[in-house]
Amino acid sequence: MSVRDQIQDDTRTAMKQRDRTRVGALRMLGAALKNAEIEAGRPLTEQEEQTILRRQLKQRDESAEAFRNAGRQERAASESAEAEIVRSYLPEPLSQEKLGEIVDTAIDETGATGMRDMGTVMGRAMELSGGRAEGRELSALVRNRLQ
Structure with missing residues (x-):
């Protein structure tokens, strides 16, 4: 099962559980993967999917930091929570x-x-x-x- 398929399944599960944060994060991930697939004109490889997920993770981390610096702790916490969701789809980093x-x-x-x-x-x-x-x-x- 590809990462994109797993994200779609997890989105359905999160919707049933009414977990808005998770649904929002997973929808953004799914959209990013789908857009990249359309742009490439072919199904993405596992490594390409990981690259996109890493890019999304970096964006969430940078946004959380910017919100923290601006004194918007609630938004920073939301971005950090989304970053953790993205991180859960990436393989364990190497030591x-x-x-x-x-x-x-x-x-x-x-x-x-x-x-x-x-x-x-x-x-x-x-x-x-x-x-x-x-x-x-x-x-x-x-x-x-x-x-």
Whole structure:
């Protein structure tokens, strides 16, 4: 079952339970996935779905922070709750130890010797992580290892 199908099923369940926060968050996720699928003109891969979910999570986190800074705690709490719902559909993030192993493998496979090879290493590391790692975390580790 794809993430999109799971979200549709969970939306129906949340509607029956009259959970407005969950229904709203799931509808937005479903719409984002559907729009991306229409734009692509084909069904999305699992990795593409995860990318969209990560983007939605980042938006919710940034919105919650902006509302907190503006003193709107109620809206910040709502955005944080939606972020948790989005997070529940993402795979468990990789540990720092596992990320380090992935970066080391990517460096070995690409034969990288310095910072000029960072793009190549990053591409391979992202492939090896299978979409379970944040780009900025990988980037920091790659930069640290190549310097």
